[in-house]
Amino acid sequence: ESGERKAKVEKMFGFMDAFLKNDSFSLQKDILDHVEYTVARSRFIFDDFEAYQGLSYSVRDRLIERWHDTHRYFKKKDPKRLYFLSLEFLMGRSLSNSVINLGIRDQYADALNQLGFEFEVVAEQEGDAALGNGGLARLCACQMDSLATLDYPAWGYGLRYQYGLFRQIILDGFQLEEPDYWLNFGNPWEIERVHVSYPVKFYGTVEEEGIQGQTIKVWIPGETVEAVAYDNPIPGYGTRNAINLRLWAAKPSDQYDMESYNTGDYINAIMDRQKAETISNVLYPDDRSYQGKELRLKQHYFFVSASLQDIIRRFRDDHNNFDEFPEKVALQINDTHPSLAIAEVMRVLVDEEHLDWSRAWDITSRVFSFTTHTVHAEALEKIPVDLLGNLLPRHLQIIYEINYKFMEELKSMIGQDYDRLSRMSIVEEGAVKSIRMANLSIVCCQIVNGVSKVHLDLLKERVFKDFYELWPQKFQYKTNGVTQRRWVVVSNPNLSSLISKWLGTESWIRNVDLLAGLRQHVSDPDLQREWKMVKKVNKARLAEYIETLSGIKVSLDAMFDVQIKRIHEYKRQLLNILGIIHRYDCIKNMETSDRRKVVPRVCIIGGKAAPGYDIAKKIIKLCHVVAEKINNDADIGDLLKLVFIPDYNVSVAELVIPGSDLSQHLSTAGHEASGTGSMKFLMNGCLLLATADGAIVEIMEEVGADNMFLFGAKVNEVPALHEKGASLKAPLQFLRVVRMVRDGYFGFKDYFKSLCDTLEDGKDFYLLGYDFASYLEAQAAADRTFVDPEKWIHMSILSTAGSGKFSSDKTIEEYAKHTWGIEPCKCPF
Ligand code: BZD
DSSP: OHHHHHHHHHHHHOTGGGSOOOSHHHHHHHHHHIIIIISOOOTTSOOHHHHHHHHHHHHHHHHHHHHHHHHHHHHHHOOOEEEEEOSOEEEEOOHHHHHHHHTOHHHHHHHHHHTTOOHHHHHTTOOOEEESOSHHHHHHHHHHHHHHHTTOOEEEEEEOOSEEEEEEEEETTEEEEEEEETTTTOOTTOEEEEEEEEEEEESOEEEEEEETTEEEEEEEOSEEEEEEEEEEEEEOSSSSOEEEEEEEEEEEOTTTTHHHHHTTOHHHHHHHHHHGGGGGTBOOOOOSOOOOOHHHHHHHHHHHHHHHHHHHHHHHHHOOOGGGHHHHEEEEEESSTTTHHHHHHHHIIIIISOOOHHHHHHHHHHHEEEEOOOOOGGGSOEEEHHHHHHHOHHHHHHHHHHHHHHHHHHHHHHOSOHHHHHHHOSEEOSSSOEEEHHHHHHHHOSEEEESSHHHHHHIIIIITHHHHHHOGGGEEEOOOOBOHIIIIIITOHHHHHHHHHHHTOSGGGTOGGGGGGGGGGTTOHHHHHHHHHHHHHHHHHHHHHHHHHHOOOOOTTSEEEEEESOOOTTTTHHHHHHHHHHHHHHHHTSOGGGGGGSOOEEEEEEOOOOTTOHHHHHHHHHHHHHHHHHHTOTTTGGGEEEEEESSOOHHHHHHHGGGOSEEEEOOOTTOOSOOSHHHHHHHTTOEEEEESOTTHHHHHHHHOGGGSEEESOOTTTHHHHHHHGGGOOOOHHHHHHHHHHHTTTTSOHHHHHHHHHTTSTTTOTTOHHHHHHHHHHHHHHHHHHHTSHHHHHHHHHHHHHTOGGGBHHHHHHHHIIIIIOOOOOOOOO
C-alpha cells in the first residue's frame, strides 16, 4: 500500500518535487507561511521571536522529511538497532545546529535577510532545552549527534521534563533557583505523538496463579499512568539520516481510578488524575548523590517501562522469537539510572512471554551494556528495599532472584568469603536495606564501560575491584568525546572557516582526524595572524556579553582565563578563587613600577550548585565578594578582573569557550571520571591549565605535556597523601589567603567559617593546600607564555590539531564496534 501511495505522490509531483525546496524564494515563502498559519501572526508584521518560530517550523518540516525516510529505510533493512536509554539529555538550542547539519544555513540566512531579519539575532531567541544536569547529560547530546552523522540505526529515549534544570539567579552574590518552565512559549522541535502511548503501572500486589501445571507470578498493579511520546528529530551532518530522540511525558490514564468516578466523586477524581502528570514534571537537580525518593524512582520506572514497551513492540513487528532479541537490539543504560530496565525485561520475558528463567536471563544479559560516569561511591544509586517493594513489588522479587542465583554462583567460585560476598551482593544489608543498582548492572551486562583510561583503572582498582577480579573481560573504557559540529562549527564559525581554509577542505567536520593537518602549518605566520584575529573577534563578543551582564568593561589584551562547570568541591573552584586572591594580594604589595610586568587577566567563573549543596553555594558567594573587592580597587585597574557568569548552560558555553585563552580543570586527581569541558576548549584552541585527571591524561598524550600547564598530585599519589592527613603542611601563601577569607577581609566572616574549616590541616580532603604551590607555578608558566604571543598561538594551533581523538564520533565508533555490535545504515539520498 505504501509503495502505491509513493508512486501516486511521485506521479503527481515528480520525484524531486515531492520534497521541500531549499532555494531562497521557497525558504522565504515557507517561513512566511508558518508565521501566518502556524504561529498565527500576520506575515506583514512579526517580531524576532515570531521569525524564530516561523523559521524553526520550516526547518522542522525539512527534518521530518529526512526522519521519515530514515525510519522507512531502517524498517526495510531491519539492522540491529541501538536504544540509548538516559534520564538526562542536555540538548541546548536546536536551530543553528539543525540548519548546519542539514547543510542549509547560508540559504536560510539569505532568506531571512531578504525578509529583513538577521540569522544570528533570530537564533538568539531560542531557549535551551536543559533536560539534564551536567557532563553526563551533555555527553548524551553529543553522542546523539555522532550517531546520526555516522548513520547508525539508533534511537535515544528520555523523559520530557516540564521543568528543566533550574535557572540560576544571583542575588547579592547568593545563588537562588528559579524554575525553568521551558515549554512556556512552545517547542517547535518536538512532535507530539498522541497515538504513541503506553500504560505504565505501579504499586499493587503479586499473586500466584497456576497455568498448565506451573505456578506463575502475576503482578496486579494498583495505579496506571499513560506515557505519551514526544519525538525530537536529530539530523546527521553530511547525510540524509535523521534519527529520533523519543521523550516521554506522563498523562492521566483512562484506566485511572475508575472507582472514584463510579462513586460520584467527580471533582476529586479529576484532581487525582492530574497528579499523574507530576511524574515527568521536574528534573532532579542533584548530580552528586542519590537520594531514595519515591518520585525519582517513579520517574525511572515510568521511563524504563514506556521505552521497553515501545522497543519490544517494534521488535515484534518483524520478529516473533525472543531468541533473536539480542541480534536485533542493543540496550545502552547511561549510568545506573535506567537500570530497572534489567528487571523489567526479565519480568516481560518470564511473566508475560512465559520463557523459563534461564532462557530469559540468557537473552537479557546479552542485550544490555552499561556506562558508569562516576568514581564517587556516594553517587552510586541505592534504592531502599521498602520503597522498591511498595512501588514495584514484582521487580523486587525478580532482583532478589537474580541476586540469589548470582550469590550461589559466586560462592561456587570464591567459596565462603563472606566479606567479599556481602560487598558484591546486589542487596545491601544495613540500617536501610537497599538495592545496589550498579551491582545489578554489572552482574547483568556483558560490558561495563568507563569514560576514560584513568577512570577504568580506578574502577578496576577501587570502585568495582571485586567485580573486576571476577570478570576482567567485562570492563572496558571508551574515552568521552564532544561533537565538533556543535562545539566548533556552530559556536565558532570563524575558526571553523579558518580551519577549512587551511586544510583545503570541510571534510574534518565529518572526519576529525584531518584536524591533525593543521600541524604542518603551525609555524606559518599567515595562519598565526589569522588565528589570532579569530580569537580577538571572539574575545570581543565575550567582552560585550560580560559588559551587558555586569557592567564591567574588560580589556581585550588581558588573558581570558575561564573555569565553567558544575560547582563541586572536587572540581576545586575554591582553589581558583584562592589563587585569584593570591594574585590580588601580590599586585597590592608590589612596587608600582613592578606592576607593569603583571600579565593582565580576566578571570571568568560560571556554574550551578545543586540547591542543597551548602559548601558549593558558599563558593559562589565567595567568588562574588572577592570580585566586588578586586573589580572596585582602583590600584588594580585592568590588571585583574573577576567575573561570575550567572546561569551557566549550553548556550553560555557556546559563547564563552571560543573567547577564552586559558581554561582551568582543577579536579583533585582521581575524582573526575573524564571531564568533557576540557575537550571543547581544546578544539577551540584554548590552552589548558589542569591536573592529570580523567581524560586530561589522554589529552596530554595527544597534544604533549609541554603544550599544556599541568600541576598537582597525580592519581596514584593521592591515596598516600590522604593517609598523611594532618601531617601535610600547606604552604605559607596558602595559609595567608585562607586567613584573609577567615578574618573577614572580604566580609561575611561567619558565613565563610565552615568553608575555611574544610581547608584546615587534616580536613583538606581535596588537597587544595598540598597542590597550591604547584598550582601557582602552573599559573606563572601560563603568564610567561602569554607574553610571548607567537608561542601562545603556536600552542593554541597545536591544541586544536591534537583534539581529533576527543570527538564523540570516535567514541561512538568504538561503542558501535566493541560494545553494541551495530553497523551503519545509510539512507540513500
Ligand atoms: O559525566 C560526569 C562526570 O563527572 C564527568 O567526569 C564525565 O565527563 C561526564 C560524562 O561521562 N558525571 C555526571 O555528569 N553525573 C551526573 O550528572 C549525575 C546526574 C544525576 C545523578 C548522578 C550523577
